[in-house]
Amino acid sequence: MRxxxxxxxxxxxxxxxxxxxxxEEEMFDGTKGIFEAVRRKDGVTIVAVVGDxxxxxxxxxxxxxxxxxxxxxxxxxxxxxxxxxxxxxEETGYVSDDWEHWFTSEPKTSARLFFDNHFFIARxxxxxxxxxxxxxxxxxxxxxxFDEFISMWDNPDFRNIELSPMLEAxxxxxxxxxxxxxxxxx
Amino acid sequence: MRxxxxxxxxxxxxxxxxxxxxxEEEMFDGTKGIFEAVRRKDGVTIVAVVGDxxxxxxxxxxxxxxxxxxxxxxxxxxxxxxxxxxxxxEETGYVSDDWEHWFTSEPKTSARLFFDNHFFIARxxxxxxxxxxxxxxxxxxxxxxFDEFISMWDNPDFRNIELSPMLEAxxxxxxxxxxxxxxxxx
Numbered sequence: 001m002r003x004x005x006x007x008x009x010x011x012x013x014x015x016x017x018x019x020x021x022x023x024e025e026e027m028f029d030g031t032k033g034i035f036e037a038v039r040r041k042d043g044v045t046i047v048a049v050v051g052d053x054x055x056x057x058x059x060x061x062x063x064x065x066x067x068x069x070x071x072x073x074x075x076x077x078x079x080x081x082x083x084x085x086x087x088x089x090e091e092t093g094y095v096s097d098d099w100e101h102w103f104t105s106e107p108k109t110s111a112r113l114f115f116d117n118h119f120f121i122a123r124x125x126x127x128x129x130x131x132x133x134x135x136x137x138x139x140x141x142x143x144x145x146f147d148e149f150i151s152m153w154d155n156p157d158f159r160n161i162e163l164s165p166m167l168e169a170x171x172x173x174x175x176x177x178x179x180x181x182x183x184x185x186x
Numbered sequence: 187m188r189x190x191x192x193x194x195x196x197x198x199x200x201x202x203x204x205x206x207x208x209x210e211e212e213m214f215d216g217t218k219g220i221f222e223a224v225r226r227k228d229g230v231t232i233v234a235v236v237g238d239x240x241x242x243x244x245x246x247x248x249x250x251x252x253x254x255x256x257x258x259x260x261x262x263x264x265x266x267x268x269x270x271x272x273x274x275x276e277e278t279g280y281v282s283d284d285w286e287h288w289f290t291s292e293p294k295t296s297a298r299l300f301f302d303n304h305f306f307i308a309r310x311x312x313x314x315x316x317x318x319x320x321x322x323x324x325x326x327x328x329x330x331x332f333d334e335f336i337s338m339w340d341n342p343d344f345r346n347i348e349l350s351p352m353l354e355a356x357x358x359x360x361x362x363x364x365x366x367x368x369x370x371x372x
Contacts, residue, residue, distance in 0.1 A: 003249065003250075003251070012199070012201065013198070013199035013201070013206055015198065015199070015206055015208070015222045016208070016220055016222045017222045017298065018206060018222060018224050018298075020199055020201055020204060020206065022201070022202070025248040025249050026248060027248055027321035027322050028248070028319075028321055028322070028323075028324055029321040031321050033248065033321065033322055034202055035248070035249050036201045036202045036203045036204060038204050038224055038226075038299075040224075040296065040298075040299075062211040062212060062213055062214070062219065062221070063189065063211050063221050063297075064189075064297050065189070107293065107296065107299075110226065110293065110299075110301065111249075111250050111345075112203065112204075112226075113224075113226075113293075113296075113299060115296065133214075135213035135214055135215040135217050135219065136213050136214070136219055137214070138214055159297075165351075
C-alpha cells in the first residue's frame, strides 16, 4: 500500500530531523492535487546481548523525559551497520564481533511519514570503554534476563514499540518464545 | 513520557498537512539544543454500525493506492464529533443518532510526531443520501459481520492499525471478544 516519496517531489522544508516534500498527484477527476509527506532521519536500534542478558537501559532525554530503551541513534550515513556500531560504543562503551541486521521497521500510523528504523542484533558484547554521552542524553546501562526483556511488551515506559508485538507473542506462546530466544542469542 | 509541543515553540514550516515546530531545550550540560517536532492535522475515524454489521470500506486514494478502511477524514475544526458526522455523511451517505467518542490515539513510533486520531462509534446508522467523494477518494461501502471485522487484525490491507491489537485480542480471547462486541453494538 505505501510507496516511496516520488523522485520528482520538491523539498519544501529541511529541518534538523524532518524534511518535508510536496508534489503534484493526478486526482480521480483528472485535476492535480498537492501531496505532502515527511521524511524523518533514519534510525538504528540495537538488541545487545551480554552473556545471557540483554541490554535495556534506563534513559533520560530533554523534552522526552525518562524511558526504558535499547541502544539507538540516528543513521547518519549510508551504512546503517556502521551507525549501529558507533551508537553502541558511544552510548554504552560496548562492542561486538557478531552483528546481524534483524529487520527494518516503518511507522504505520501515517502513509505520509517516512522513517526507517534499522534493528540489529549484536551478540557477545563486551565492554571496552566508558560511555560518552552527548549533551542530550543520560543513560544507565541495565542488563536484563530474557524473561525480563520479553515482559517489556506492556511496560508503558518501554520505547521500542516496534518490538512489542513480538515480545507479547513470546510471552504467551512457548514456541514463539524459543524462536525469539534462538534469534537473539544465536 | 510524551509531552506536548511547548507553547513557545516557533512554527518554522506550515504545510498542507504537516506543521513543523522548533524550540530551544536546555541540555544536560547547560547548553541549549534545537528541538524539532511535527504536528499533523488531527484525524477522525468512525466505527459505523449498520444493523448487525460494521462498515469496512474498499477504498482507493491517489499515491496511497487501494486499502480497506473505516470512514475517516481530517478534523478541520475544534469539534471532532462534528467532523466525524460530516465525514460519515459525505463519504458514505449514512447518518446516526447514537454517537460515542471511543478513544483518541497518538502515534507511538516517534516522540516528535504529534497526530491525534479521534475514534468514534456511530450505532444504528441509516443511509439518507448518496456519497459525495472528493477528487482524492474512491470508495465502495462494504458491510461486514463482527467476525469479519475482528479478523482484519492481520490483514495487511487494513489501514486502521490503532485497532489491530484490540481486534487481535478479540480473535483469541472469548471474553475480550464479548467486551468488544458490547462496546461497539451497545
